[in-house]
Amino acid sequence: MKKIAVVGCTGAVGMTMLQLLEDTDYEVVCMASGRSAGKRLAVGRARHLIEPFSLEGCAACDIVFLCVSGAFALEYGERLAENSYVIDNSSAFRYHNDIPLLVPPINGQRYRGEKLVANPNCSSAIALMVLGPLHDAFGLQSVIISTYQAASGAGQPAMLELREKAKSFSDYGDRDDSEHFAHNLAFNVIPQVDSFEANGYTREEMKVVWELRKVLDEPALAISTTAVRVPTLRSHAESLSLRFNTPIQSLAQVRELLRNAPGVEVVDEPEYGAYPMPMTSTYKHAVEVGRIRYNLIYGEYGLDVFISGDQLLRGAALNAFEIMQLIKH
Amino acid sequence: MKKIAVVGCTGAVGMTMLQLLEDTDYEVVCMASGRSAGKRLAVGRARHLIEPFSLEGCAACDIVFLCVSGAFALEYGERLAENSYVIDNSSAFRYHNDIPLLVPPINGQRYRGEKLVANPNCSSAIALMVLGPLHDAFGLQSVIISTYQAASGAGQPAMLELREKAKSFSDYGDRDDSEHFAHNLAFNVIPQVDSFEANGYTREEMKVVWELRKVLDEPALAISTTAVRVPTLRSHAESLSLRFNTPIQSLAQVRELLRNAPGVEVVDEPEYGAYPMPMTSTYKHAVEVGRIRYNLIYGEYGLDVFISGDQLLRGAALNAFEIMQLIKH
Numbered sequence: 001m002k003k004i005a006v007v008g009c010t011g012a013v014g015m016t017m018l019q020l021l022e023d024t025d026y027e028v029v030c031m032a033s034g035r036s037a038g039k040r041l042a043v044g045r046a047r048h049l050i051e052p053f054s055l056e057g058c059a060a061c062d063i064v065f066l067c068v069s070g071a072f073a074l075e076y077g078e079r080l081a082e083n084s085y086v087i088d089n090s091s092a093f094r095y096h097n098d099i100p101l102l103v104p105p106i107n108g109q110r111y112r113g114e115k116l117v118a119n120p121n122c123s124s125a126i127a128l129m130v131l132g133p134l135h136d137a138f139g140l141q142s143v144i145i146s147t148y149q150a151a152s153g154a155g156q157p158a159m160l161e162l163r164e165k166a167k168s169f170s171d172y173g174d175r176d177d178s179e180h181f182a183h184n185l186a187f188n189v190i191p192q193v194d195s196f197e198a199n200g201y202t203r204e205e206m207k208v209v210w211e212l213r214k215v216l217d218e219p220a221l222a223i224s225t226t227a228v229r230v231p232t233l234r235s236h237a238e239s240l241s242l243r244f245n246t247p248i249q250s251l252a253q254v255r256e257l258l259r260n261a262p263g264v265e266v267v268d269e270p271e272y273g274a275y276p277m278p279m280t281s282t283y284k285h286a287v288e289v290g291r292i293r294y295n296l297i298y299g300e301y302g303l304d305v306f307i308s309g310d311q312l313l314r315g316a317a318l319n320a321f322e323i324m325q326l327i328k329h
Numbered sequence: 330m331k332k333i334a335v336v337g338c339t340g341a342v343g344m345t346m347l348q349l350l351e352d353t354d355y356e357v358v359c360m361a362s363g364r365s366a367g368k369r370l371a372v373g374r375a376r377h378l379i380e381p382f383s384l385e386g387c388a389a390c391d392i393v394f395l396c397v398s399g400a401f402a403l404e405y406g407e408r409l410a411e412n413s414y415v416i417d418n419s420s421a422f423r424y425h426n427d428i429p430l431l432v433p434p435i436n437g438q439r440y441r442g443e444k445l446v447a448n449p450n451c452s453s454a455i456a457l458m459v460l461g462p463l464h465d466a467f468g469l470q471s472v473i474i475s476t477y478q479a480a481s482g483a484g485q486p487a488m489l490e491l492r493e494k495a496k497s498f499s500d501y502g503d504r505d506d507s508e509h510f511a512h513n514l515a516f517n518v519i520p521q522v523d524s525f526e527a528n529g530y531t532r533e534e535m536k537v538v539w540e541l542r543k544v545l546d547e548p549a550l551a552i553s554t555t556a557v558r559v560p561t562l563r564s565h566a567e568s569l570s571l572r573f574n575t576p577i578q579s580l581a582q583v584r585e586l587l588r589n590a591p592g593v594e595v596v597d598e599p600e601y602g603a604y605p606m607p608m609t610s611t612y613k614h615a616v617e618v619g620r621i622r623y624n625l626i627y628g629e630y631g632l633d634v635f636i637s638g639d640q641l642l643r644g645a646a647l648n649a650f651e652i653m654q655l656i657k658h
Binding site: 142144146148162163167169172176182183184186187189190191192196199200201202209222223224225226228230231232233237239241251270271275276277278279280282291292293294295296297298302304306308 | 625
């Protein structure tokens with residue numbers, strides 16, 4: 001039996017990880033800041049005692065899952081990795097050449113037993129589940145993504161804020177205040193996730209560029225992204241316009257390929273109202289893909305697809321859980 | 330003084346037109362189906378008497394604005410145009426070669442006095458306000474659009490449904506019922522607007538393709554679109570990835586160009602949280618444009634921009650009002 005520390009257990013990602021660990025043979029240690037330490041955390045049938053974070057406590061664990069800030073991860077990540085395997089959910093280590101960034105169904109075979117592993121950004125992980133098999137089959141030449149990102153990316157309190165604001169909404173003339181987003185999100189759309197870089201892109205948008213290239217092992221892949229927060233709760237959706245090196249003979253072939261891809265569910269009977277949506281992909285392990293059609297510009301060399309995946313599962317905790325299983329084997 | 334009939338005056342677009350006509354020197358005749366006839370309609374300070382639709386009543390008007398179904402427009406449009414100028418808000422006549430499709434600030438100069446004029450689709454009209462001046466300056470080579478479309482496109486009752494459902498929402502497990510959308514829209518995103526065509530695109534998506542080409546007078550312009558309904562009330566947003574024939578020297582030049590474009594407002598100080606949003610563009614006559622940056626794939630030959638515009642104003646009634654003014658002059 002492996003012993004796992006979940007550091008930052010009271011957040012949305014930490015709680016989702018505890019749900020995934022229930023009914024497994026992992027022994028779980030819950031850790032959080034001093035403020036929460038000593039309290040009990042109810043997840044499923046379990047009531048976990050929250051321990052204060054300590055290097056010693058972590059050293060007694062085989063695996064440490066960090067779902068904390070990048071600053072915290074930077075401070076402790078490498079020290080923790082001297083004694084345990086560390087999976088870091090922040091962006092602190094994702095772009096280091098010698099630290100693997102893993103989406104197990106896509107590039108898990110490249111894992112060589114490194115002690116410190118980075119878990120990807122949510123939008124990246126969700127897109128990669130579909131881009132990976134398509135790239136293998138047809139060779140991606142360029143990727144254009146517009147996202148429809150849920151409140152959960154800003155944490156559990158952000159989801160509550162959105163629900164409360166939607167309930168009490170009277171007009172856009174209401175004060176534009178938000179504790180968790182750049183603006184009020186209820187009945188609004190905000191084209192900002194994370195802070196801005198010098199090139200006019202947000203850090204979230206650049207993370208997708210950097211992470212797709214790293215996970216697909218295509219350092220020069222042409223990618224442009226627009227990351228947008230929309231008033232949904234915990235599933236991200238993404239609109240993808242893809243250009244390939246190899247022509248695609250039929251859409252039936254694409255659907256068959258994706259049906260056989262692990263962690264992907266083809267939901268593509270639009271005439272019956274079946275396509276990916278946050279409403280249907282929430283709490284689902286698989287990423288939904290649908291609206292599969294030839295891109296009108298690239299013809300048989302291009303596809304437009306729409307995807308939706310649970311931000312807390314494939315976008316964070318489930319991906320980390322699969323990394324744990326890689327480490328276990 | 331011109332006499333204007335607004336046919337379908339009780340709908341969201343008709344009511345918005347009545348608001349625009351207040352304080353103008355147009356004499357307004359409100360018409361609707363028999364069910365509403367005889368009732369009073371309060372708009373601003375006016376209380377209009379609703380008359381039943383009749384060919385004779387319309388014949389007494391200089392201009393007839395049809396904000397009714399495509400079927401109704403097909404049945405009566407050409408007959409009405411024998412006596413009056415007709416502006417049709419449906420898609421019934423938009424793709425006829427001999428019927429002008431006008432976005433006045435973009436192609437109003439091509440108007441030659443035709444009696445029947447088509448008003449564009451909302452997503453097309455909003456995008457064209459920004460695409461027009463950019464095409465003039467740099468020559469569009471290709472356009473990729475993902476939309477974030479508001480409930481108002483499905484009418485006034487659809488907006489009410491969304492607000493009520495957002496208030497009473499408990500979980501996605503609630504019954505997925507909707508009178509106005511393909512699915513529940515509260516806290517959801519629906520990649521379907523209008524019905525599906527044989528090529529896998531929705532009619533809404535193809536309307537944008539056809540209308541951009543017609544209004545820009547570029548019958549072969551390369552365009553691909555994804556139209557998505559999001560839980561906002563009356564402003565559409567759109568993410569545009571644009572490729573040009575001419576390189577763009579600086580983004581300052583683009584901002585200056587768009588600042589001088591009629592009906593466009595540059596909202597592009599992202600570091601201060603200023604970018605286009607439904608919250609800020611609602612009730613605004615101008616289309617907001619921001620997040621102006623070089624597309625990461627096309628370099629100086631490409632731009633990514635984000636826009637937001639009021640679906641009932643620029644997307645419908647305001648555009649028709651500007652067509653009325655063309656006819657008047």
